[in-house]
Amino acid sequence: MNLSLTLTINGERREIVLDDPRVTLLDLLRERLHLTGAKKGCDRGQCGACTILVDGERINSCLALAISYDGAAITTIEGLAEGDKLHPVQQAFIEHDGFQCGFCTPGQIMSAVGLIAEGQACDDPERVREAMSGNICRCGAYKGITEAVIDASGKLSAGKERDAA
Amino acid sequence: MNLFEYVRPASVAEAIAAAGEPNSAYLGAGTNLLDLMKGGALTPARLVDLTHLPDLGSIETLPDGSTRIGALVKNAALAHDTDFAKRFPVVAEALLSGASAQLRNAATVGGNLMQRTRCPYFTDTASACNKRQPGSGCDAIGGENRSHAVLGWSENCIAVHPSDFCVALTALGAIVEIEGTTGRREVPITEFFLLPGDTPEKETVLEAGEMIVAVRLPAEAAKLAANQRYLKVRERTSYAFALASAAAALTIENGAITEARLALGGVAPKPWRASEAEAALVGKAPGKEAFAAAAEAAFAEAKPSGDNAYKIELGKRVVARVLAMAAAGTPERMPALPASAFAPLPEGVVNV
Numbered sequence: 160m161n162l163s164l165t166l167t168i169n170g171e172r173r174e175i176v177l178d179d180p181r182v183t184l185l186d187l188l189r190e191r192l193h194l195t196g197a198k199k200g201c202d203r204g205q206c207g208a209c210t211i212l213v214d215g216e217r218i219n220s221c222l223a224l225a226i227s228y229d230g231a232a233i234t235t236i237e238g239l240a241e242g243d244k245l246h247p248v249q250q251a252f253i254e255h256d257g258f259q260c261g262f263c264t265p266g267q268i269m270s271a272v273g274l275i276a277e278g279q280a281c282d283d284p285e286r287v288r289e290a291m292s293g294n295i296c297r298c299g300a301y302k303g304i305t306e307a308v309i310d311a312s313g314k315l316s317a318g319k320e321r322d323a324a
Numbered sequence: 325m326n327l328f329e330y331v332r333p334a335s336v337a338e339a340i341a342a343a344g345e346p347n348s349a350y351l352g353a354g355t356n357l358l359d360l361m362k363g364g365a366l367t368p369a370r371l372v373d374l375t376h377l378p379d380l381g382s383i384e385t386l387p388d389g390s391t392r393i394g395a396l397v398k399n400a401a402l403a404h405d406t407d408f409a410k411r412f413p414v415v416a417e418a419l420l421s422g423a424s425a426q427l428r429n430a431a432t433v434g435g436n437l438m439q440r441t442r443c444p445y446f447t448d449t450a451s452a453c454n455k456r457q458p459g460s461g462c463d464a465i466g467g468e469n470r471s472h473a474v475l476g477w478s479e480n481c482i483a484v485h486p487s488d489f490c491v492a493l494t495a496l497g498a499i500v501e502i503e504g505t506t507g508r509r510e511v512p513i514t515e516f517f518l519l520p521g522d523t524p525e526k527e528t529v530l531e532a533g534e535m536i537v538a539v540r541l542p543a544e545a546a547k548l549a550a551n552q553r554y555l556k557v558r559e560r561t562s563y564a565f566a567l568a569s570a571a572a573a574l575t576i577e578n579g580a581i582t583e584a585r586l587a588l589g590g591v592a593p594k595p596w597r598a599s600e601a602e603a604a605l606v607g608k609a610p611g612k613e614a615f616a617a618a619a620e621a622a623f624a625e626a627k628p629s630g631d632n633a634y635k636i637e638l639g640k641r642v643v644a645r646v647l648a649m650a651a652a653g654t655p656e657r658m659p660a661l662p663a664s665a666f667a668p669l670p671e672g673v674v675n676v
Contacts, residue, residue: 180330216429285660292562293424
């Protein structure tokens with residue numbers, strides 16, 4: 160059984176050999192590559208704490224077999240900031256109190272980055288809540304999370320317009 | 325999760341040959357399969373990974389005007405395809421009312437058809453379940469069954485089919501393209517899913533090794549685009565399975581319904597085409613009276629399978645309301661809460 164795969168993780172190409180086909184992307188990241196930002200909450204696709212981007216799109220890494228994602232580009236929370244400069248979504252979560260205990264936060268932030276990239280409207284709180292319903296926050300920081308997504312979305316699209324001008 | 329052999333075929337023919345071996349399963353995104361394997365409800369010895377196969381990931385319009393959706397198209401990609409959503413808005417609304425954004429980004433069209441029931445006795449390996457272990461019995465009967473079927477169930481199984489997407493496909497008369505060792509065949513989605521009867525473990529017409537390669541929507545389905553809606557009542561506004569849902573599409577000419585399509589979700593072991601209700605609508609003026617009569621027709625054969633008699637009344641109200649919503653017209657923009665009973669109602673749609 161050929162269980163070798165190539166992944167680009169946070170911009171870095173990695174050749175990986177698995178000893179077991181059952182390894183999920185989440186377990187690969189956390190247990191073997193020591194990227195522990197993505198969290199194992201329910202491990203069944205219900206809580207969203209394990210959200211990462213695969214080829215730019217947010218998915219639940221707990222329900223993804225690593226071997227099946229051979230060739231994919233993966234972004235985790237560790238790959239968002241540029242050195243000490245936080246990603247606008249990370250900054251917005253701080254400014255809007257978008258978390259309390261922080262356990263769901265990497266998943267919330269990756270989900271928000273994915274959502275903003277999807278280009279669906281992020282200005283309406285109802286649409287943001289609906290689009291973020293795959294991320295559970297037991298502390299109930301939803302109000303701050305919604306505000307952070309709307310704020311970051313506005314800043315990112317303003318940035319895009321500036322770059323285009 | 326049990327250990328399995330991982331196979332990555334290079335072609336559909338290789339995939340079919342590999343999956344013909346006993347106890348094999350096809351792997352799409354795996355969002356449902358891996359969940360069931362983690363809980364031990366499914367224990368395939370071999371996974372045949374379809375995700376690297378070429379040519380199964382596009383949405384195309386064929387010369388006869390029908391639309392062909394490759395089995396590996398992601399649920400989100402289909403729902404957000406502007407051209408597709410314009411022609412088949414009820415399909416887009418149904419897709420966006422299901423699962424979460426993360427799951428929709430991963431889950432495939434073929435996988436949506438092949439997903440298993442969320443009956444908790446199917447997922448719990450300590451319970452008797454005729455689907456999981458034929459002949460073992462059904463702990464849902466006499467158990468916690470308020471979310472179970474009121475149409476099409478049998479003494480062997482009362483589970484419901486969980487899909488929203490398939491309900492919209494059923495309303496629009498989709499065709500499932502299947503490939504197997506003996507070649508390609510096409511099956512209308514209304515015949516693709518089987519009722520439980522005495523063999524609840526057999527959920528579709530697929531034989532060993534056969535795979536779904538595409539789903540097709542006939543050209544005439546696009547003619548109903550102006551009046552299509554999906555409505556889904558669930559225990560929370562987002563990211564929950566239907567207690568009762570319905571997809572409706574209407575053609576209204578000179579104040580009368582000339583064509584009606586209606587399918588129900590969350591109430592039966594398969595996506596349920598309500599043909600009697602459709603027939604009852606044709607020739608009628610769109611309005612409360614016609615919609616109430618269609619709702620009665622849709623649930624005329626319904627019987628509770630346990631603590632779920634409420635679903636019959638709920639289902640009727642869902643039908644009457646979705647027909648009123650469809651008659652009011654497909655919205656210009658996808659509602660903020662797709663298919664939600666809590667979304668603002670179109671003008672004139674009240675008390676149904």
